[in-house]
Amino acid sequence: MGTLLFTLLREDSSSKARLGTIETKNGTIETPIFMPVGTRGAVKTLVNQQLYDINAQIILGNTYHLMLKPGMSIIEKAGGLHRFMNWERPILTDSGGFQVFSLSGLNSISDKGVNFQSHIDGSRHFLGPNESMAIQKILGSDIVMAFDECSPYPCKREDLEKGLERTLKWAATSREYELQSHQSLFGIVQGGIHEDLRAQSARALAAINFEGYAIGGLSVGEPAEEMYKVIEYTEPFLPKNKPRYLMGVGTPRNLIEAVMRGIDMFDCVMPTRNARNGTAFTTQGKINIKAGRYAEDFSPLDSGLDCYTSSFSKAYIRHLLNVDEITGLTLVTIQNLAFYLDLMKKIRHSIQEGTLQELYCRICEVYPE
Amino acid sequence: MGTLLFTLLREDSSSKARLGTIETKNGTIETPIFMPVGTRGAVKTLVNQQLYDINAQIILGNTYHLMLKPGMSIIEKAGGLHRFMNWERPILTDSGGFQVFSLSGLNSISDKGVNFQSHIDGSRHFLGPNESMAIQKILGSDIVMAFDECSPYPCKREDLEKGLERTLKWAATSREYELQSHQSLFGIVQGGIHEDLRAQSARALAAINFEGYAIGGLSVGEPAEEMYKVIEYTEPFLPKNKPRYLMGVGTPRNLIEAVMRGIDMFDCVMPTRNARNGTAFTTQGKINIKAGRYAEDFSPLDSGLDCYTSSFSKAYIRHLLNVDEITGLTLVTIQNLAFYLDLMKKIRHSIQEGTLQELYCRICEVYPE
Numbered sequence: 001m002g003t004l005l006f007t008l009l010r011e012d013s014s015s016k017a018r019l020g021t022i023e024t025k026n027g028t029i030e031t032p033i034f035m036p037v038g039t040r041g042a043v044k045t046l047v048n049q050q051l052y053d054i055n056a057q058i059i060l061g062n063t064y065h066l067m068l069k070p071g072m073s074i075i076e077k078a079g080g081l082h083r084f085m086n087w088e089r090p091i092l093t094d095s096g097g098f099q100v101f102s103l104s105g106l107n108s109i110s111d112k113g114v115n116f117q118s119h120i121d122g123s124r125h126f127l128g129p130n131e132s133m134a135i136q137k138i139l140g141s142d143i144v145m146a147f148d149e150c151s152p153y154p155c156k157r158e159d160l161e162k163g164l165e166r167t168l169k170w171a172a173t174s175r176e177y178e179l180q181s182h183q184s185l186f187g188i189v190q191g192g193i194h195e196d197l198r199a200q201s202a203r204a205l206a207a208i209n210f211e212g213y214a215i216g217g218l219s220v221g222e223p224a225e226e227m228y229k230v231i232e233y234t235e236p237f238l239p240k241n242k243p244r245y246l247m248g249v250g251t252p253r254n255l256i257e258a259v260m261r262g263i264d265m266f267d268c269v270m271p272t273r274n275a276r277n278g279t280a281f282t283t284q285g286k287i288n289i290k291a292g293r294y295a296e297d298f299s300p301l302d303s304g305l306d307c308y309t310s311s312f313s314k315a316y317i318r319h320l321l322n323v324d325e326i327t328g329l330t331l332v333t334i335q336n337l338a339f340y341l342d343l344m345k346k347i348r349h350s351i352q353e354g355t356l357q358e359l360y361c362r363i364c365e366v367y368p369e
Numbered sequence: 370m371g372t373l374l375f376t377l378l379r380e381d382s383s384s385k386a387r388l389g390t391i392e393t394k395n396g397t398i399e400t401p402i403f404m405p406v407g408t409r410g411a412v413k414t415l416v417n418q419q420l421y422d423i424n425a426q427i428i429l430g431n432t433y434h435l436m437l438k439p440g441m442s443i444i445e446k447a448g449g450l451h452r453f454m455n456w457e458r459p460i461l462t463d464s465g466g467f468q469v470f471s472l473s474g475l476n477s478i479s480d481k482g483v484n485f486q487s488h489i490d491g492s493r494h495f496l497g498p499n500e501s502m503a504i505q506k507i508l509g510s511d512i513v514m515a516f517d518e519c520s521p522y523p524c525k526r527e528d529l530e531k532g533l534e535r536t537l538k539w540a541a542t543s544r545e546y547e548l549q550s551h552q553s554l555f556g557i558v559q560g561g562i563h564e565d566l567r568a569q570s571a572r573a574l575a576a577i578n579f580e581g582y583a584i585g586g587l588s589v590g591e592p593a594e595e596m597y598k599v600i601e602y603t604e605p606f607l608p609k610n611k612p613r614y615l616m617g618v619g620t621p622r623n624l625i626e627a628v629m630r631g632i633d634m635f636d637c638v639m640p641t642r643n644a645r646n647g648t649a650f651t652t653q654g655k656i657n658i659k660a661g662r663y664a665e666d667f668s669p670l671d672s673g674l675d676c677y678t679s680s681f682s683k684a685y686i687r688h689l690l691n692v693d694e695i696t697g698l699t700l701v702t703i704q705n706l707a708f709y710l711d712l713m714k715k716i717r718h719s720i721q722e723g724t725l726q727e728l729y730c731r732i733c734e735v736y737p738e
Contacts, residue, residue: 042689042696049677070664070688078667078684086680295439298447308418311455315447319439320411326695327411 004143004184004211006243012351015260016235019351022212022243022264024142025182026082026090029057031243031264032351034255034344035092036337037272040065041085043337044272045330048087054307054338055345058090058142060267063135064099067125068118072138080140092267093141095132095174095188098216098248101150111166113147129170133177141183145214146174148188153220160192168204175208184211186245192217193226195233202237213238214245215263219254224369228257235262252281252343252367256360259347266344271336276329278321281339285366289332294318301331307338373512373553373580375612381720384629385604388720391581391612391633393511394551395451395459398426400612400633401720403624403713404461405706406641409434410454412706413641414699417456423676423707424714427459427511429636432504433468436494437487441507449509461636462510464501464543464557467585467617470519480538482516498539502546510552514583515543517557522589529561537573544577553580555614561586562595564602571606582607583614584632588623593738597626604631621650621712621736625729628716635713640705645698647690650708654735658701663687670700676707 003025010019022029036043036051038059043051051059061081066072078084081091100106104125105117113128132147147170149163171187179185187205191197205213215234218227231246238244245265246258255266271281278290283304287294297314309317309331320328343363350359372394379388391398405412405420407428412420420428430450435441447453450460469475473494474486482497501516516539518532540556548554556574560566574582584603587596600615607613614634615627624635640650647659652673656663666683678686678700689697712732719728 040688040692040694041685042694045695045699047677047696047699065692069692070684074665074684074688077665078682084682084685084688086682086685296443296446308416313447313453313455315439315443316410316453316455319409319443319453323409323434323438325409325411326414326698327416329695330414330416330699 003182006212006241008241010351012260012356013354014357016262017259017347017351017356018262018264019348020243020264024090024184026088026142027057029090030348032255032259032344032347033057033265034340035060035265035267036340037062037267037269038085038087040069041081043333044276045326045333046337048085050308050330050334051337052089054334054341056089056337056341058092059087061091061093061139061141062099063093063096063132063139064103064127066139067096067127067135068120072135076138080138082140090142091139092143093136093139093145094247095145095147096127096135097132097148097188098150100127101152109149111169113170129173130177133174133179137177137179137183140180143212144179144183144185146171146185146187146210148190148216150217150220151190151192153192153217153222155192157192157194160190160194160197164190164197164201168201171205171208175210186210186212186214188214188216188247189234189238190217193222193230198230198234199237202234206237206239210242212243212245212265214247216247218246219248219250219268224254224257227254228261231258231261231263238262251369252340252363253369255340255343256347256363260356260360271340272333275332275336278332280332281336283339283366289314289318290321291318301335302339305335305339305342307334309335309338372551375581375610377610379720381629381725382723383726385631386628386716386720386725387631387633388717389612389633393459393553395457395511396426398459399717401624401628401713401716402426402634403709404429404634404636406431406636406638407454407456409438410450412702413645414695414702415706417454419677419699419703420706421458423703423710425458425706425710427461428456430460430462430508430510431468432462432465432501432508433472433496435508436465436496436504437489441504445507449507451509459511460508461512462505462508462514463616464514464516465496465504466501466517466557467519469496470521478518480535498542499546502543502548506546506548506552509549512581513548513552513554515540515554515556515579517559517585519586519589520559520561522561522586522591524561526561526563529559529563529566533559533566533570537570540574541577544579555579555581555583557583557585557616558603558607559586562591562599567599567603568606571603575606575608579611581612581614581634583616585616587615588617588619588637593623593626596623597630600627600630600632607631620738621709621732622738624709624712625716625732629725629729640709641702644701644705647701649701650705652708652735658683658687659690660687670704671708674704674708674711676703678704678707
């Protein structure tokens with residue numbers, strides 16, 4: 001049943017925020033935690049050392065991308081994803097479900113799984129709960145996600161119900177699959193924005209008994225308030241003694257809102273993807289570093305944050321991005337991930353100290369959305 | 370007259386190779402040395418720390434590129450190129466001559482300098498010896514290059530003579546220009562592949578008295594043997610007590626051949642540019658890491674070299690390049706520059722130990738060209 005050990009260290013008195021640790025074979029994670037996304041075996045533009053330097057405790061790998069390239073045969077021969085990419089800390093892998101439904105050419109779906117075409121070369125593949133577990137077993141991730149059906153937003157209730165039924169079947173199939181002994185399995189709550197469906201999904205998953213529970217199907221276009229509501233009415237059905245993971249979320253504001261509603265884990269491409277568009281997350285707020293106003297601004301990108309990028313000026317980073325120097329992308333990516341990881345550290349510290357409300361007010365000022 | 374101090378530590382008995390040091394305000398350089406190219410204020414794909422980690426002692430910046438973007442006003446306000454890019458070791462800047470003649474839209478050339486159009490946006494600019502010195506003074510590089518005319522290869526003798534005459538005038542003008550007190554100035558020998566013209570150029574430059582001397586106009590398409598000959602008949606006219614710099618060269622074989630003909634300094638985009646094409650320089654030879662044969666090769670990219678990239682397998686790096694992950698470009702760039710810098714270290718060690726011929730034989734085996 002997995003070797004993950006979740007310890008709840010403290011519950012916030014002013015909110016549902018929780019402070020905890022997750023122990024895995026490859027190291028301990030402090031929660032609430034943000035997981036940088038390393039889709040294809042690398043966090044874009046960075047080398048591992050740069051992730052260690054900003055105290056990344058766990059990263060995410062994508063089943064869908066890795067099964068297509070380099071393919072499982074190569075990762076199996078390498079001895080798993082940790083050894084393939086030489087990453088020495090925990091890894092969480094997703095199930096491939098989200099990408100199969102959002103990125104690939106979807107051909108047909110049955111109770112066994114999904115026939116789809118690769119977005120790279122159109123080649124045909126099949127992914128169901130057994131296939132997803134087999135792949136994640138080879139990847140050797142510390143945390144494995146059950147295979148789920150991701151419904152779009154908005155979505156008709158009857159379609160959601162149908163998807164939910166399948167997701168529950170697939171969750172049971174995933175649970176039955178024998179993973180590596182060090183691997184833990186998380187179930188994924190679906191149900192769109194319907195309170196009863198979310199409750200039904202969460203209850204059914206809790207009955208199966210997973211090492212952790214994720215809330216999926218959010219951050220797909222619904223208003224933030226809807227997302228917060230979904231977390232609120234799902235959370236009571238999630239076992240307190242297991243970590244809760246909100247998938248694919250979000251902005252700094254989203255993170256603290258979700259933490260205060262009882263979420264422990266997050267992943268999102270926002271800090272890395274936006275870095276490559278020239279958006280820097282700083283302790284002063286989000287800035288477009290390519291803007292003309294920074295051309296002669298020789299102050300550090302973020303004087304409120306101590307990371308490698310801090311020693312470089314806005315003007316220098318702007319110049320690098322404006323002449324398409326990769327070094328600029330690397331520097332902003334370091335900044336953005338360092339900011340996200342530092343934000344989570346501040347959140348953990350505030351839960352410990354009982355000052356989360358003050359932190360919440362400060363974050364809302366700088367990141368109103 | 371510049372603060373550069375060149376100390377000749379040892380002359381090889383079996384060749385014209387020299388071991389030395391160049392002391393500058395920003396640090397000491399061991400010669401023979403290779404200088405990574407940081408065209409637009411960054412060595413492509415790397416951050417400074419990664420250059421320090423592989424013991425890069427000096428980097429090169431390009432006047433032509435920097436004058437266009439970000440422009441001198443910004444670098445002047447930043448306090449020079451060192452502070453702009455936060456690089457704490459020596460910098461050499463070229464004069465802009467080579468790019469003006471090879472890269473830009475050339476409009477007209479006179480004894481004052483060159484009218485050209487930016488390769489970026491077609492904007493019109495003028496660069497002559499005074500302009501080049503003014504720019505390099507602002508850049509604040511430790512080693513400044515005199516402004517020269519770079520003739521193409523092949524080139525008619527009468528055109529070469531005309532260019533040479535101008536280069537000498539421009540060298541004298543450059544010498545008269547008052548740079549910052551910590552800056553040293555190198556003259557550039559031209560003259561194509563003509564022995565008498567090279568001799569004439571070198572003699573005239575030596576008479577002007579520079580802190581160092583470069584051989585320019587090579588590695589522009591001529592056979593390697595021609596290049597070696599040019600070095601051989603130019604070298605006797607270069608003052609022994611000053612560093613000699615072979616511009617834009619070259620392959621590992623080229624480097625040791627030139628060292629054995631009396632050259633102390635090199636720069637070349639080959640290790641960085643080829644990295645981005647998937648070519649890795651290793652102690653076992655040059656390999657195309659994207660090739661199918663490396664798909665399941667889990668051995669380190671170069672087991673004979675200790676650098677950050679050494680901990681990653683060929684299969685992993687191949688995967689990253691094949692899915693266009695920037696991390697892969699960074700890893701191969703580190704490898705290639707680490708290899709070049711290690712090669713120069715081995716060359717220096719061999720000169721010290723009197724074993725340069727053995728090293729030469731080993732390099733020729735692995736890098737025949």
